[in-house]
Amino acid sequence: MHAPARLGLRILRRRPLRSALTIAGIAIGVALVFAALSVDAAAQSGARGYAAQLDGRSDLVVRAFGEGTLSPQSLSAISSTTGVLGTSPQVRRTTFAWSVAPGGIVATRSLGALTVVGVDPEADRAFHDESVVAGAALTAADDGGVVLAEPWASAHGLAVGSRISLMGGGGERTLAVRGVLAASGPALADGGRLAYVTITTARALFALPTGAVDVVEVRVDPAVGVAAVETRLETRLSSEPYLLSTTADDAAALSGASRDIGSGLLLVAAVVLFVGALLVSDALAMSVAERSREVALLRSAGATRGQVHAMVVVEALGMAVAGTAAGIVLGAVMATALVPLVASISDAPVSGAPLDPGALVVAVLLGVLVPVVAALGPAWRAGRVAPVEALRGSALRPRPNGGIGRSAVEGAAASVTGTTVLILGAALTGASSPSGAAPIAGGPAATFLAAVVVALAVLLLVLIAGLVAPAVLRVAGAVVGLAALPLRRSLGAEMRLARGSLAHDPARISVAFAALAVGLGLVVALAGIADGMRRAGEAWIADVAPADYAVVAISPVPDSFGADLAAVSGVSTVTPLRLFDVAIAGRRASAVAVDPGAYARLGALTVVDGSRDAAFAALQAGGAALVPRSVADRFGLRVGDSLGLRTASGEESLRVAAVVAHGVPGAAGESVVVSQSDASRLGISGVSMFLVVAKPGASSALSAALSDVADRYALSVVRPSSIGGAVTGALDRTFGLLDALAVAAVIIAVLSMLDVLLMDVRQRVGELGLLRAVGLTRAQAWRAVVLEAAIVGLAGSVAACVLGVLGATAVLGLGTTAGIQLAVPWAPVGLALLIGLVGAVLVSVYPARLAARVDIARALRAE
Amino acid sequence: MRPILEARDLTKTYRTGEGEVEALRGVSLTVEPGEFVALMGPSGSGKTTLLQLLGGLDRPSSGEVVLDGIPVSSLDDDRATRLRREKTGFVFQAFNLVPLLSARENVALPFLLAGADPASGEFRDRVDDALRLVDLAAKAERRPSQLAFGEQQRVAIARAIAGRPAILFADEPTGNLDYSTGLEILQYLYRSCAERGQTIVLVTHDAQAGAFADRVLFLRDGRVLEEIGIGRRVEHPARPLIERLALLGE
Ligand SMILES: Nc1ncnc2c1ncn2[C@@H]1O[C@H](COP(=O)(O)OP(=O)(O)OP(=O)(O)O)[C@@H](O)[C@H]1O
């Protein structure tokens, strides 16, 4: 090895703690990137695998629209289409099941909701390979039998020979369990809550006409191609509304949720990388500044510029290699821990080894490249140190680090390199998947653009941080000074020293400040976005379903059930709603049928365009609809326009009576509001949800009493906020996960602060010795360092809160059409302030101890 | 009169990687109030070590230092620090000033550290007084980096005397200065001694500097080899001292 390279490595060993800090920073960054990419890859492959298992050999799926069915004519039209190799018709509906005791005839125990799948066993076998673990497979003639899926069956103590009872529109039917399927293939759907019966049994159960089907799986001749068959089907199926999807669509939809998480992870990883790059570049800059005298000596002893460059780069490379190795191990551990978390959030199972080769390559590349790029500036500067500087030696300490602009450019260069590699890597690893699902959509051009934008944003952020840092630090100093006012007499000296030390090297302090502001800012922003979205969801629900409880049915129930709910003591009003699918201009949308009088009395809906009274009067009069703003925007509707609604059994043209701020969340977005009588002309009857308002001061037992009644009719009692997934726990969990990861950025920022403080104490040993000689006590030295950290911590976390709230506002403002009002998320803001302050103070304890323990005699000699 | 400073049988052994270094091997001395004493000796003879023990900056391996009646060597760190703050002033060869503080703030440092408000009446007067003594009142607001090296040393002297310490310790204060600037510094030290009765212990290896003292203690190999009385004079010719030192083989 060359001499300068050896020197570079020696330097690492000479300052073990500070080297360890930088290595830890690199390791955390690499770990997060590796974990994020790996989990993302696992989620993607899990979704693909899951979709492949569900779809079996089908290429296309035709589904009946809404609650309608497809007729035998449609089925034969599908079968006879050129390019269709085979079809498998199904009846597929959700209902409730009860278990029936052996020998008994009465259903005894509720098994909860279940998807009944009526199949033609012969046709089904051509599409799916099912593996029977007990009993036998379903046969075409077996009208009294049912086949269940493994985990669910055993969870409910059901085995071959058990009997279950299913409730449908055609009454109740008791079936005997003939076989149990392994949890694979199509039996994975709906979490295995499946009951396979013959299609004839299913039609009878749900009182469907002969030959009616809900779903047709289609196998396509590869020579013709899916797209060609799709177009042919579109011309041939004109008599009934339907939905057509390819299995690729299904896979994409399934992986959608996990892809959102993946992009979130990447965003967090990019910010962590940014903060990490700042730390590395700052650490190297400090290390070079500290050694300028030594470098000068080397130069005067004959070291070439190239050798000095090599020394610094090798120092960086040494840390990079150590950090990357540690990061990969840490990342693998993190990924393993994250997989179940992400699985709990996404719809599809997350599978695959937590070690993704593509992710490994990107992480290693980042871990090595970022520190080396960060080393270039300092290396260049080290090369410029003139040999004569060795002889001067008149400075009390190494010269300050240079301007803020330089720090910004160097930090930004490193983090931009990192971010670019990350984005490109993510795009490439994503693109290598068959479905072409890149975490960042839009191809190489958009990816490059994103990298450039990130680059500029990073540069801007650091420059701004550098510019505002002195002012912010002064203000924070004053605030800390004010807080210490009662102690002023005794803290005066410490405050003066802390502030002096902050003023000494603003560029370096700015970097710690910027890192803290960005890291904590991300935490605040994520929490703020989650908070804003949750509150928007709550506001939305409060507007469209202003009730205490929602009693929800899986499939529509008679209006008369409402009377039983109203009879529960403590109930004030019960308002029925009927959610259904409609087609507007050939596109799927949601609608809700209401009793206009009752719904109006609830105080529901905010009319944004027209008067509320007039709107409800029009609804009552019939032939009118109230359209949510999002739907109006989507279809270009205005008050007075006519709106064509189509269902499986009819078509109606209604007048738009008003535009409302929000509609009830339905399966296809916010619902158009129509009256029950207009809905019945569309073939829609029954109730899918009762909104229950409690009497003032109703007892807490109301929920239990409602549940008792609801259970009888297989209804469930929920909080209105959970309607249609408007306010979901998944949202909170997703953001919670991202927030937890964002803490990595804070950890790195705090490490960087530790580095700065250590460097500071080290550089000022002489000064500390002098101060101690003239009467600074150990306690005072300790307090001066802690105060310095507290000031930076306070300034950094205040800036983080501002940055975070601004960021959250921007995201919420841009992201949605729903009017989200932003409020300052006080809890995260408070937490951020606390973390910043406490983190900074904790981290300062060790450097403060070093400062207090300076050996005066030796410090004075060292000068 | 009670001596202001007394050292009895001081030894100091440094432990290093290679073994032990006996920097002091039994030094006893006394300094009377108002006296100007110089410690001289070849490099490595233990001058700095002795000064650090006398000033309470370090602890002896054995022996005792009594400063103004207080046994310094047995004090804990806090008390020793306070003692330094209240009863001593230091001037070192270089890097005497905190670069972030102005000249005035550097002079006021002992008051600031004591928790006093250096801008308030009495302390302000003392700081001004000290700055005047070293003729730097006009440059009080400058940072050390804006001062010449000799001026920096004068600020250090001002700080050392501002607190009216019982004793002022100086370790080669002229070591980094050219001949005439060095003399100037010695004049200022002498002035504080002559005009205000400031007790001074000066470490130097320069006979020209030693000649300013009333008495010179010559060290070699960690022991006091010779005591040379000079007495207070207005002129400080170096020749007699050089001649005495020549007899010692210097
Ligand atoms: N911290 C230390 N560790 C080990 N040895 C030391 C230490 N400090 C001083 N010494 C040794 O103690 C002896 C006395 O040193 P000291 O600095 O007191 O001498 P000095 O008379 O002040 O010399 P100079 O005129 O060069 O300043 C020397 O041999 C020196 O090497």
Ligand SMILES: [Mg+2]
């Ligand atoms: Mg010395």
